[in-house]
Amino acid sequence: MTTAKRRARVRAPELVGRGWLNTGGDQVSLKDLRGKIVLLDFWTFCCINCLHVLDELRPLEKEHEDVLVTIGVHSPKFVHEADPEALKAAVERYEVHHPVLDDPELTTWQNYAVKAWPTLVLIDPEGYVVHVAAGEGHVEALSTIIKELVAEHDAKGTLHRGNGPYVAPEPTNTTLRFPAKAIVTPSNTILVSDSAHHSIVELEQDGETVIRRIGTGERGRADGLNPTFSEPAGLTLVPNTHGYDVVVADTVNHLLRGLNLETGEVTTLAGTGEQWRDGETDGPADKIDLTSPWDVAWWNGGVAIAMAGNHTLGFFDPETNQVSRLAGTTVEGINDGPAQEAFFAQTSGLAADGDRLWMVDSETSALRYLENGEVRTVIGKGLFAFGHKDGDADEALLQHPLGVTVLKDHSVAISDTYNNAIRRYDPETNTLTTIATDIAEPSDALLIDDELVVVASAAHRLERFSAAATKIDGEAHEVKRPSTDIAAGEIELAVIFTPPTGTKLDERYGPSTRLEITSSPPELILEGAGVSTELVRALRINDQVTNGVLHVVAQAASCSDDPADEHPVCRLTRQDWGVPVRVVADAPTRLPLLMGGMDEEPQQAT
Template structure:
């Protein structure tokens, strides 16, 4: 058993925050959970990797429901995410069925020495930290450790079975629940992806009167006349030459689905239903894994796909029935230039205007476009800068936009989601202005006559606005996440990964690990940036740069190591970090980042 290999036990710090959700207004303390295995999920609701983990954990929570208590620790990145009402909405939107601690000052985050969203921490029934892992793909390792803890603490008599502190909130009934995207059909009706109802809704042209619902409302992936979806988002009209009129980004299913508007029949067009983690990106549409497709747009004879889950753009060709990588490298950030070399950051909205494909990258609060094979950023300064500021695009700021819409004059409307605003960018003047404020998390907009019909997602309805613009001089913000002090000169960055119990690193087909390191600004790293197959890297840090961000992407492949197993079970663990750093003399000259296991990343609290 791995329990014999664990280091000296570290007491889990108490949970400190502003308040609790999903507990019936009761406070929860770790000391009250003695006898339970506690899984802390450090997340923030803007983060696509965090949303992936929510879905990964659902079967684990069910399997161990009488011994495991999952607690989401919400430590926000954006200002909007620190709003308690916004957090309450997100907990409902993403069907979080466990208690959530509101940690707006990142107090518990710091007490557990967390450096990345998402991070998972297991606490044993006696209140000690026994396992820490960052990123996605840790369910099998968690299942193994939890199973060991159950056996160990049942034998000791320190395991208490029974229900936990989760209290389901009272459900609310509305026609739409967190709608995501919308399109106008050829008949003039409005088609809306009703995300939290896992269905597609058709409304009259007034945007209110229900005509029909396509989908049973249950989470699933069934095709046919009684289809199911899982948090569908993007919609685009396509020429009906293959038996469907609309393509849907079925986000949590990692699929593209087609809808025949005449019959309401749904078919699966692309994806396997498995989330892409590594491997092929180009090939037959039903053989290639997708990852959280968030929006789609008919462009240049096919469907462009905002692949939010791995920070790339994809392309579905309905004639050849293939999927391919359109742009991006999977590194999260802003990098313009040739499409194959560009960095994106959770692209969440697309709109085609001739040969130009407009997009918004939510995590860099950026407006960008792809044209003639080149990516150009219009608004956006990086992963940690955002705000609500109009004016020249070089100085203007957005906050986690999810939608972009081409207007009649070729300007674009931006659904500036976390500013609760709709903005307008004019390419002729290079200026950003504000069309509307106090819109509850707009996520898309349609041009209907002289008006904009806006998907007000958190208000659960569509709202109409004039396209007239005003000017807002709001505040600029930086992510308040604490910086890590690092030393200038010779420096070591180490990604710590311990293969889960019963597995080993898989080097049958070459190196089993990969590490990519870049920085903002690029001159922060004088030597050592780039890609290697080792998880430890020697860098040289520039002493003339005082602040910056280290961008780290690591992955490791591991397989079961039973010699008798002819077909070992393999998995890929992957994590992205954006670590804000401050270059300080006499600071540590080594930075460990934990991807899986315990090793050096024990909590700093006592």
């Protein structure tokens, strides 16, 4: 394991971008924030790990509200995310209650040498970087450091207490607010997950008239006749043999909930309410952690689960009340083959067609399916390629799709969310066409009387379209995130992790760290791919491959180190990186990835 040694105080680079949200129109500079502890959260709104961190930070921001200013630095991955209106909608959708810097050119991202979403940077009241951490699970460490900074700068007289620059936007009021998914009920009404209102809404078939709202509208996880949800998404009808007709993916609660359509009663079916980070994935449904279930589908006698939070598919068996991993390894990417060896990338939409389970992987802009234990990709080229292009599936492109719907002829309609379009894939001809455009972030679609009813999420309503298709020959895009240059031949990949203050690596039950490295294409790494328990790995890079992506998953378990503590508090830190690399002569032979602490050689761009 590599530990961090801070060798120099590094002045935090200024915040540079296109504009600001949640500041009442004011610009914000680090000079203005001198005397405050500043936490920069580098995020992009497509990223499930970034959404997890937004929720993790809420109690930290509340606890230290008089000394801490959190600033979201939005550095987009997809073209759509660089649209200022799309960012404004996302800030509302995910209830971001701190200032947000719009960084569409990744200027501030590069100035801070960031390599992964999400990355957190802590800046002291004098304007120096004191801590950097990538990924999730860092809140306790941050809280400890913040308390130390408060004590230090209180004593020095350099800490200023009081309000920060956050200004809440004007509230909005619509019947639906960022609806996510919808289904047709047995009584031919429409059931919609109203995610930003934390509830489920039943509508007449016109898609507008409200019959009832299930849920109080407040975030929560209460069961019963006055239930609460937290950003619910996927819905699926199930046989009512256990007292519920619908299974709801209660995404931010990391739960599956059951809904009785007759009574409106809600029960919890699966999950503990805690987010899965490591450990068991198979067992009694109420004992196994889930992670951001985004969609659900009744398939092969149970409920398939798009487990967006760890890039896997799960399965809930209502007869045995067991959950299990259906497919995936937790590595983010595209890898076909046997279900247990497949890589997924934030699966966000499911649809069953007999023995075939269709899915869309949003982060690889891919349409895929699972059938007979095998995963196959129909459309999609990887984590950093996307666009709006129709035609043969081998050349067709999507942009962060969130929904898929089986049509009567066994073709599928794709809610191509970041292209603001509905697309149709025909398995008979292996081609992709466009059905409709100019839809505000479609996230799901229903087929009712030969008409598509689309969940136009960012328009806060349902819209109707015919199934007529046109052809669009649009541009292909690649993520403009800068590649990292590495040398051919022997290089060292080092994950930097320092256990938080007052903790040590937990070796009581075996190795406390784990590192998994793969690549796209696989031939990029000639030697060194695979799994080990050390956070430093020697790799041999192929000089015949000029560009690729290193997929890195690292985790470290740490516990409180007080010998008098009979029951130490333990935590697991985990991060995955998809690092675009370019193999060039005379490039560095060491690639450091910072998971928590400070690198040996802190960087500051000029």
